[in-house]
Amino acid sequence: MNRTLTLNQLPIGSQARVSGLLSQGRMRRRLLDLGLVDGTLVKSIYASPSGDPVAYEIRGALIALRGEDSAQILVEA
């Protein structure tokens, strides 16, 4: 059964598909430019020493996002 959660809740090492963006304005645009459209597979790779930000694999690239930003990304795991 698929369940919806926000990207920051995704445990390190697991993956999910994007189901919506809550962020607005420039950040939304940037996330889309990075290829984070609905249905995109995102994998949580590792966290920084303090636990935030976390690096995600998005379409072959490694992108670090802060917790408050990844909390604006809905995913289905």
Added chain:
Amino acid sequence: MGMTTAAIRASAKPDVAVIEKAHPQERLIALAGNPNVGKSTVFNALTGLRQHTGNWPGKTVTNAQGVYRKGDNDYRIVDLPGTYSLLSNSIEEEIARDFLCFGGADATVVVADATCLERNLNLVLQTLEITPKVVLCVNLMDEAKRVGISVDLKKLSQKLGIPVVGTSARKGHGLEELMTAVESLTEGQTECHPVAVRYTQVIEQAIQSLQPLLERYLEGKLPSRWAALRLIEGEETLARRILAVADLNEEETAALLEQVAAARRTILDSGVEESKLGDVMVRCIVLMAETIAAEVCTIPCRCRERDRKLDRLLTGRLLGVPLMILLLFGALWISIAGANIPSQGLAFLFNQLEEALTRLFTYLHAPRWLHGLLVEGMVRSLGWVVSVMLPPMAIFFPLFTLLEDVGYLPRIAFNLDHSFKKAGACGKQALTLCMGFGCNAAGVTGCRIIDSPRERLIAILTNSLVPCNGRFPMLITLIGIMLAGYVSQGVGSVLSALLLAGFLVLGVVATLLASHFLSKTLLRGVPSSFTLEMPPYRKPQVGQIIVRSLLDRTLFVLGRAVAVAAPAGMFLWVMANVTVGDRSLLALCAGFLDPFARFLGMDGIILMAFILGIPANEIVLPIIVMGYVSGGALVEVGGIAQLHALFAANGWTWVTALCTAIFCLFHFPCSTTLLTIKKETGSIKWTLAAFAIPVLIGMLLCTVVAAVGKLI
């Protein structure tokens, strides 16, 4: 669209950098691409480093230009800022988009990363909507091969309908082919039939409804399909630009806006939410990139295994930060330990030169003052600057470039982001801080990579809190003086490196505290969002690194120092030799500053040296030496032991050395940096703040250290 005709007519024509061709036959080539794809490497490889802006760590932020020759033509190539997209309104994207739209390029080369082609195709497809004359350069083919990724370039070329060339620019592979492809495009031997992104049916219909009118209005100045898309999307700044280009009268504008509104209505009526219209368009582009990439790339599933392992170590919870400090310490230790011998060698050479010149002057019966001015003033200052500065720089810069080349710097930003966030700043400030280690002026310019204006300003104002490479040698020397007489040479270099690393960490801590203070007072606000790409680790090209860091950085900084040191040396000689009453001008000024300087744990000469050193920090130490020597000229170029003896004779203790080192770390930025800050912020007020912040920190710390030092 919420725009009135008057507002549109009032908006100015886009402000595009006009590139002057050297002669009319010259071909103009735009170079675009995502950040971190080796665009600058391609640029440098094509133009053979014949560019006129220095290249500093991190992104290209200004339009660098260069020229290469191929066949019968000269090609002027313009390096655009690295961008992920051409649709939003960050400074970089605007510069890149405007140049592609209005720059008048004969062809565009888009550089893409073979190891991450899918994401890069997004920009390629967007570029093709603006201009058909594109050559795709798939760079980093060697890196892709190393991790097992293969790209079918021929198929990619068929899919996109444009020439595609694979390169490994750092090894120089594929550049001939790239130049050939560009040549046959500009000379009309190849034609592009670029693929168009297929949007959803309802959007396609809307585009078609607008295209005829736009064709007529734009007269080929912009592609009508692209213009239609932007107008439908309704992003105001872009829409205004397009209308400004069309240069319509009121009636025409109204007609066009009405058609756009109708087209938008049809789309919205079909069930697309207004706020999601842009998303739908981007999604079409992204999915098309995905489809093409899937057909031309073969990616093994475990290709990033080695990177992941390395990252677990370098960004790990336990080891990430300690390893970062250890790497910094290692680089500093190698610079300090390695610089000793070449320093002595250079000092010896300059002494020989000076003796030879003195003999020549005596032989020519030149007047004493001329000898003093040129030899004791100018040549000796040059000798000091070159022999003290060049060796640590020539070692530290390549090491730093090595870390940059391998891809470690974004990891530093990743590790430190949490701290910067707590300080109310952007994690990318860690990158501009690293640039500041090279040169604060470059660091300040580099702050353009920070999107939020508030956070960019914080990064600019605090950049001088890390020592630039002009201050490194002085710190090293001061640490040497502090330790001289206490420890032996061997232990000395390790301890020196430790202390220097300590000073740098202090600089970083001060940066964080000052950023925190600023975001609580003058620049109140919460940290904004950002994304940080961490490129794959790459095998460094050691030979290239040495050439690049020596040419681009070491010689550039040294050249500046020499240009300042030579006249400053003469000026100082005059100050030290012109007397009022029985005291020289130098002594008079120093005497005036002395009481205040004592309070800060220094003396008048030291403080005056800092003030006179505003044009270039590199000459502060030589000025101090000159001030102490009664002869009125710098002493013979020599080593730390000699300096220690001289300074001790002038009342220096370890407290004096420590306070001077602290003030060296925290004092006003050099004039170049101040001018850069003025240029970047466009405000005298912020420039003054950038001047005051480090000075206040320095004075505070020095006062405390001096007071404590007196008690001990």
